[in-house]
Amino acid sequence: MQVEVHTPAPTPLQLVRKAFAPAVAPLETAFIVLVVTIFILLQREDLRDRFISVFGSEDLHRTTTAINDASERLSRYFVTQLGVNVSVGGVIAIGLAGIGVPGALMFGALSALLRFVPYIGIWIAAILATLLGAAIQPQWTMAVSTLIFFIVVDVVAGQFAEPMLYGRRAGLSPLAVVVAAIFWAWLWGPVGLVLSTPLTLCIVTLGRYVDRLNFLTILLGDQPALTPAQTCYQRLLADDPHEALLQANRLLTEMPLIDYYERVVFEGLRFARNDVLRGVLPAAQLARINQALLDIVEDLDSVSDARHASSNQDDALPEIPRDGRAVLCVPGRGAFDEVVVAIVCQLLARADIPCLATTYDEVRATRTGMVDVQTLQSMHAMPSTQSPQAAHLMQSTRVVCVASLDAAESPPYLRNLVRRVRERAPALPIIVGVRAVRREEGLSIADDAGTHLAATLRDLVEECGVALASQPEELAHKPANAGV
Structure with a gap:
């Protein structure tokens, strides 16, 4: 006997279930998220206090600042995103109406809503509008025009409008936004994709206030990683x-x-x-x-x-007589002090202050030679004896500037250098920089009234200009052995 098994025809209810089965899981997730969000909003003050008690009760100031910072950044981000999405939706509605696509207003509202889903939201609306255009016009003109219009609007909004309007509101680098979208979408699906930017923004903000999580701010934030x-x-x-x-x-x-x-x-x-x-x-x-x-x-x-030009330093300097007087710049023996002297000479020249330059070894030698240089690159070929030109330059030295990165520590060699310069030029003022500070305790570079300390480059240039302008004219005619 032959037996045949026939599957009964599906009932209308079964057909409905089969049609909507793919959408059940996302709808369930959306419903759960909606319910949780409602309860969070209803108890936001209580949850805030509990969060502070768990993570930062010992440092209420830092915890409160972190929460306020995160809330302000999120608020600015959502308000800006809402404004951009509504504007994009309005432009799309107007453009589709001009192209002749039916339901242009509906597609505009759908585009504005779907743009909250990063990367793929706008293209869902674009595909639907393009398919509708292809269905009502067999020549493909409307479909192609619709697709091109969506591409142009999304490129303009994404590459020009959003960077200009968002600026640093989100505080995330472009790469961080992409990586966050992939991670949260893999973890939570479509809901994670929607919440990827806000969640990552909260994590980055937390890293600004928690030292152990600071690496997250460095990796994901939009601030430069290096100074x-x-x-x-x-x-x-x-x-x-x-x-x-x-x-x-x-x-x-x-x-x-x-x-x-x-x-x-x-x-x-x-x-x-x-x-x-x-x-x-x-x-x-x-x-x-x-x-x-x-x-x-x-x-x-x-x-x-x-x-x-914003630096008004030149205007504050007194007028320097043009009688051949100059500042002698002396480097320390630090690894980069020749560069420091080159910078000082350049800034003095820009301030219209005549300057000379020598080397640390020349000052330590019995006879000090000097050359008039724009930079220190040619200083290694200095003559070993005092030429008539060197003697003339010695006579023009009215202020000695000792420039070294070691000035802040006041090392013994630098104190000896200043002392040696003072022995050879007892009447000349000595300016020591940069970042030199007067020590209240211990040995200091400035051990006499004629030695001045400059904490910054600006102070150094100003001190040199004032000291050079205040020197009496007769010092320029002292014999060579009276100077450095």
């Missing part, structure tokens, strides 16, 4: 002075040249000096860094004064 000084030194370590010069040109559009040297170069040299003291910087690499810095200083000599 300008660290970047400058890193480029020099990588033997890439061209990039260091490009960085200098960029920074000089925002700050005066003297501030660039103070905040970037000198701070970078502080890292380099620490590496020298630790013995991790080979002599060959040290020589390359010095040469690269001297080349950068020489290249920056052509920077227009208009770039640092």
Whole structure:
């Protein structure tokens, strides 16, 4: 006997269940998220206090600041995103109406709503509108026009409008936004994709206030990972002075040249000096860094004064008589002190202060030779004897400027250098910089009334200008052995 098994025809209820089965799981997730969100909003004050008690009851100030910072960033981000999405939806509605797509207003509202889903939301609306255009017009003109219109609107909004309007509101790097979207979408599906940016923003904000999570802010935040000084030194370590010069040109559009040297170069040299003291910087690499810095200083000599016109230092300096007087710049024996003197000479020249330069070894020698230089690159070929020109330059020295990165520590060799200069030129003022401070306890570089300390480059240039202008004229005619 033959048996046949027939599957009964599905009932209308079964057909409905089969049709809507793919949407059940996302709807369940959305419903759960909605319910949890409602309860969180109803008990937000209580949850806030519990969060503070668990994570930061011992430091209420930092915890409160972190919560306020995160809430402000999220509020600004959502308000800006809402404004952008509504604007994009309005533009799409107007454009689709012009193309002739039916239901343009509906597609505009759908586009504005779906743009809250990063990356894929807008294209869901675009595909639906394109399919509708292809269905009602067999020539494909409406479908192609609709698709091109969506592409143009999304590119303009995503590449121009959003970066300009968001700015640093989100505090996330573009790569962090992409990685966060992939991670949260993998973890929570479509809901994670929608919440990826807000959740990552909260984590990055938390890293700003929790030291152990600071690496998250560095990896995901939009702030530069390195300071300008660290970047400058890193480029020099990588033997890439061209990039260091490009960085200098960029920074000089925002700050005066003297501030660039103070905040970037000198701070970078502080890292380099620490590496020298630790013995991790080979002599060959040290020589390359010095040469690269001297080349950068020489290249920056052509920077227009208009770039640092905000520095009113020149206006504050007294008028210097043109009787041949000059400032003698003396470096210490630090690894980068020749670069420091090159910078000081350049800044003095920009302030219209005549300057000379010598070397540490020349000052220590019995006879001190000096040359008038723009940079210190040619100082290694100095004559070993005092020529008539050197003697004349000695007579023109009216102020001695000792420039060294070691001035802040007041090392014994630098104190001996200042003492040697004072013995050879008892009547001349001595300016010691940079970042030199007067010590209340212990030995100090400035042990007499004629020695002045300069904490910054700006102070150093000002001190040299004032001291040079205040010197009496008859000092210029003293014999050579009276000077340095």
